[in-house]
Amino acid sequence: MAMALNFGRILSSRTPLLFKLNVGQNLYQNALFTTSANKCVQLKIVKPTNHDNLSYEEKNSLLKREQSPHLTIYKPQLTSMISISHRISGLALTGFAACLCIGAVLPPNDISYWLTAIEGMQLNAATLAFIKFYLALPVTFHTLNGVRHLFWDNGKFLNLNEVYKTGYTVLGLSVVSALILAAM
Structure with missing residues (x-):
């Protein structure tokens, strides 16, 4: 009880400051009731x-706040890497679509001209397969x-096991289907 009275006296001497900060009466009452005899509370x-x-x-x-380590303290996990890859692949698809749209509108020639130009580069089969796989x-x-x-x-x-199984399945099927599309 003596600690509660001391704490009440400390708070009552700082009452105008607390109300200027819009802390309100509720903090007062909670602080009075949660303070125990072996805890000392000081207001600064x-x-x-x-x-x-x-x-x-x-x-x-200046406030002596440390920089959060965020990414440097976490071990890369399949779930987080697939999430990041999903976003990156979405950006790549957006870029591909933008290039196709710009290519359809701006150049004076149609698609057959550009296909002939690519064939005229005489790229070897491995390079063409890599480009197709990349796309x-x-x-x-x-x-x-x-x-x-x-x-x-x-x-x-x-559940976690199924999330990992489906993640590995998506990765495997993606590579296999991209290889099949590149072989066409």
Whole structure:
């Protein structure tokens, strides 16, 4: 009870500051009732400083806030890598579509002219197969992983073992189907 009274006296001496900060009466009552005899609570008044002119890094350095390590402390997992790859393949498909649209609108020639120009480069079979594979892999991966997401939306394959099995299945089928498309 003595600690609660001391704590109440500390709070009551700082009442105007607490109300200026819009903390309100509820914090008061919670603090009074949750303080025990073996905990000492001290309030420290900190004068506000103007951090408006500082950059984000300078402000955090001044306030002694450490940089969060985020990506550097986590081991890469299949689930996170497939999620990142799904987004990257979506961006690649968007880029492919934009190039096709621009190619259809701007140049004066039709597609047969460009196919003849590519054949005129006399690329060897391995180079052509690599280019086809490079174009087919984002399509197959994004499509198959999208189907996987549709299964998830229906509540299927949601436990961890099934998530990993479907992830490996999507990766394998994507590579195989991209190889088949590249061989055509």
